[in-house]
C-alpha cells in the first residue's frame with residue numbers, strides 16, 4: 001500500500017524507522033488527493049457552481065470523518081489547522097488573549113516537544129503568567145504525585161503529550177485529566193496527541209479533555225494539515241485566532257461579527273486537498289483497525305527492545321513501563337549523528353538529535369539520541385537489520401573521535417597549542433578543485449562519507465581546548481567549536497581552528513579548513529560553499545545544515561572573513 005517503501009536507498013532496501021517524525025502515505029491517500037485535484041478542485045464555502053459544491057462537500061465530509069474517528073460530539077468541534085504546532089499556537093494565543101493573566105500558571109511536563117512549550121511561553125510573556133514543567137523520573141515517566149502537587153486554583157491550562165516523541169513514554173493522560181478536574185478546576189486540559197493518534201484508539205468524550213490536537217502527516221496523511229478538537233463551550237468562549245475570509249458573519253468598518261464554529265477558527269482558504277487526504281488516511285487506518293495496529297506495534301517494540309539490548313555498549317534512553325513504538329538510544333563513544341549517517345548508508349532511516357525536546361535532553365543529561373520509531377508497516381526482519389548494523393558500528397567504531405575532555409578554563413598554553421591550519425592551495429577555488437578531484441574517485445554515498453571521515457581523522461584533535469575557550473556553535477546534532485583570527489603578520493588572511501564531537505562533522509570541518517584557512521578574507525567571502533557541496537555530491541550536509549553544525553560553521557566563517565576584510569579584528 002505504500003509505494004515509497006518499495007525503493008532502495010544507497011543500493012539497500014529502504015527501512016523507514018522515522019515514523020515519529022512523519023509517516024509514509026498509502027496509495028489511498030495519494031489517490032484521494034489526486035482525485036480531488038483532477039475532478040473537484042475549487043474553493044469551498046463560496047460559490048454555487050458544481051465544483052465548489054463538491055469541494056465543500058468533500059471538506060465537510062472529512063470533518064465528519066474526523067469527528068467519528070475521535071468520537072467528538074459535534075463535527076463543529078473539529079477545526080482544521082496546519083497541524084499540531086498550529087493547533088497549540090491557536091489555543092495558547094487565544095487563551096492568552098482571554099483567560100490568562102498575571103500570576104496564572106500553565107502546567108506542562110519535562111517531556112514536551114518544543115511545539116508544546118514555546119507557544120505557551122509566548123502567551124505567558126504576553127500575559128504575565130508562568131509556565132511550569134512537572135518532572136519525570138529517569139525512565140521518562142511523569143511523576144504523578146509531583147504533577148498533582150503542581151495543580152492549583154492558579155493553574156489555567158495543562159498541556160501534556162499523550163506519547164513522548166523522543167522516548168515513546170505513554171503518559172497516563174486520562175488519570176491526569178481527572179486529577180486536573182479535581183485539583184485545578186479553573187484549568188483547561190490540552191492533549192497533544194501528535195504521537196498517539198496513529199497508534200491507538202482516541203475517544204475525546206471518554207477522556208473528557210478540553211482540547212486534543214494532532215497532525216495529519218503522523219497519521220499516514222498529508223503534511224500541512226491537522227486537527228484541533230475543542231469542546232464547544234470552551235471554543236465558543238475563545239476569541240478568534242486569525243482574521244480573514246470565512247471566519248466572519250458580517251464585516252463593516254464599524255463592527256465585525258464572527259462566524260459560528262468551526263468557521264470562526266478557519267480563516268482563509270484552508271488546505272482542502274490536505275483535509276481530503278487526511279480523511280482518506282483516517283479511513284485507511286480504520287480499515288486496518290487501531291486496536292490491531294496498537295497490538296502489532298507493541299509486539300514489534302518488545303521484540304526490538306530485546307534485540308537492541310544485544311548490541312554491546314548500547315544505552316536505551318527512555319524505559320517507561322508503558323511505551324509506544326519508539327526506541328531512543330546511544331552507543332558509547334559514538335556521536336548520534338555518526339550513527340545516523342552509517343544507518344543511512346545501510347538504507348535505514350532514523351532520526352538523530354534532540355528531537356525538538358531540548359529541556360528533556362538536558363534533564364536526561366544527553367545532547368541527543370538516535371531514535372528508531374515504528375509504524376505498522378515495519379517488521380521484525382527490519383529490526384534485525386538495524387541490530388546487525390548497530391553491532392557492526394559498536395565493534396568497528398574507533399573511540400578516538402571525541403579527543404581530550406573539556407577543561408573548565410582556557411590557559412595560555414591551550415591557546416598556543418591550537419594549530420591554525422595553513423593555506424592548502426593558492427585560493428579557495430584551487431582547494432575546491434583539488435578536493436573535487438579526490439572525491440570524484442568515489443561514486444557512492446558510503447565511499448564519499450568514509451572519505452570525509454578519513455579527512456576528519458587527520459584534523460588536529462583540539463575539541464577540549466576549543467570547548468574551553470569558545471562558545472558552542474548553534475547546531476543540533478553535534479557540538480562544534482571554532483576560533484578564527486587574522487593570520488599573524490597579515491591583515492587580510494583568515495585562519496581558523498575548529499573541532500566537533502561527531503566524526504562526520506570533523507571531516508566537514510577538515511574540508512572547510514582546506515577551502516578557507518589561510519586564504520584571503522575577500523576570497524572566502526566570495527566563495528559559494530553551497531554550490532561546492534552540491535558539486536561534490538555532499539549537499540545533504542548542506543540541506544540539513546542547521547542540524548549538524550555545518551550551516552552555522554559556514555555562517556561563522558563568513559562573519560570572521562567579513563570582520564577581517566572590514567578590519568574589525
Ligand code: PLP
Nearest residue numbers: 083084085113115161165194215
Ligand atoms: N508534539 C509532539 C509530541 C510531536 O512529536 C510533534 C512533532 O514531532 C509536534 C508536537 C509538532 O507536530 P507538527 O510538526 O506536525 O506540527
